Amino acid sequence: MVVSAVDLVAYLIGGLIVGGAFWWVLARWVPDGGVTTPYRFHAYQSGVTRRQVAPALALGGLAFAPVAAGGVDAVGLWWALATGVYGGGLVLGAIAVANRPRANLLESATGPDDLPADGPCVVAGPSRRSGDGETLETPVTGSEAVCYSAWVAQYREQPTRSRGTYFTTDFATDRTRFEVGGYEDRVAVDPTGAWLSLAPGSPTNRKVDFEGAATGGSAEREVVVEEGERVPDHLYGPDGPFDGPLPVDGEGRAERPLRFKENAVEPGDAVVAVGEAEAGRAYGETRVTCDRDAAFVARGDYEQVASSLQYATGRALYLAAALAVVGAAGIARLSL
Numbered sequence: 001m002v003v004s005a006v007d008l009v010a011y012l013i014g015g016l017i018v019g020g021a022f023w024w025v026l027a028r029w030v031p032d033g034g035v036t037t038p039y040r041f042h043a044y045q046s047g048v049t050r051r052q053v054a055p056a057l058a059l060g061g062l063a064f065a066p067v068a069a070g071g072v073d074a075v076g077l078w079w080a081l082a083t084g085v086y087g088g089g090l091v092l093g094a095i096a097v098a099n100r101p102r103a104n105l106l107e108s109a110t111g112p113d114d115l116p117a118d119g120p121c122v123v124a125g126p127s128r129r130s131g132d133g134e135t136l137e138t139p140v141t142g143s144e145a146v147c148y149s150a151w152v153a154q155y156r157e158q159p160t161r162s163r164g165t166y167f168t169t170d171f172a173t174d175r176t177r178f179e180v181g182g183y184e185d186r187v188a189v190d191p192t193g194a195w196l197s198l199a200p201g202s203p204t205n206r207k208v209d210f211e212g213a214a215t216g217g218s219a220e221r222e223v224v225v226e227e228g229e230r231v232p233d234h235l236y237g238p239d240g241p242f243d244g245p246l247p248v249d250g251e252g253r254a255e256r257p258l259r260f261k262e263n264a265v266e267p268g269d270a271v272v273a274v275g276e277a278e279a280g281r282a283y284g285e286t287r288v289t290c291d292r293d294a295a296f297v298a299r300g301d302y303e304q305v306a307s308s309l310q311y312a313t314g315r316a317l318y319l320a321a322a323l324a325v326v327g328a329a330g331i332a333r334l335s336l
């Protein structure tokens with residue numbers, strides 16, 4: 001059965017009504033920024049950009065082929081299962097495709113033991129302060145760091161649950177110049193423009209992340225502010241690390257529970273930087289810049305980062321293809 005134009009218009013109107021009601025519920029029960037920020041934050045941690053998201057969403061629209069071919073009656077349990085498998089494959093595939101250039105750069109880069117005079121290179125080892133001694137101050141705990149990512153999650157009660165949920169509502173990243181290695185073989189790194197991979201569960205760190213997606217995942221350090229408690233002055237206001245508004249009253253007390261989190265690369269932590277060598281050892285120093293495409297900085301040792309990235313772009317891509325094919329076959333079967 002082919003759906004007529006009248007039915008399509010009716011489905012569109014119904015979709016707008018349902019979508020509007022759903023959006024109203026979200027606006028009422030989700031904090032400001034809690035609808036889109038979790039997806040943007042997890043996309044950043046996964047290394048995905050609009051270049052991968054847009055094609056995935058376009059392909060995801062094919063899941064509605066049964067509706068166009070057979071009407072709403074074609075939507076049921078099997079459609080939900082097929083769509084879930086298909087969508088999961090697209091998500092995994094987007095992550096794998098997005099990180100393949102980083103894996104290629106890491107594979108083609110020279111190092112970390114023998115650095116080139118110029119060209120792609122990788123350096124790995126303990127991070128150190130830059131030659132001028134400058135470091136960053138992390139926004140949540142004020143710790144010394146050379147790179148960090150920080151985010152805030154707000155708690156809201158849910159109408160159909162006995163407990164509420166934390167929603168990530170804002171995040172921030174920053175980086176500064178640092179050195180890698182020991183006193184004799186230290187390498188200067190300029191991470192400007194680099195993608196930061198600092199969280200468990202990211203493509204360069206396969207450590208299992210047990211914490212829910214809505215809260216932004218696990219973090220090294222966390223500051224919890226309960227409802228009615230004073231929010232530390234450095235975490236809100238015009239000089240705070242986050243652009244979005246926080247639920248804080250005129251006395252600086254939280255109107256709902258808040259969780260401030262951060263991951264960071266501190267001096268002494270193992271780090272991997274992949275970029276471009278500029279001057280070699282011409283003046284007794286190798287300088288690595290990260291402003292080229294696919295350059296990144298990851299926390300961890302070289303073997304762990306390389307194997308995790310290879311896994312995320314190799315095995316994960318095969319799994320993504322298998323899931324997408326199986327899901328697409330199910331969707332096609334329901335459309336016929």
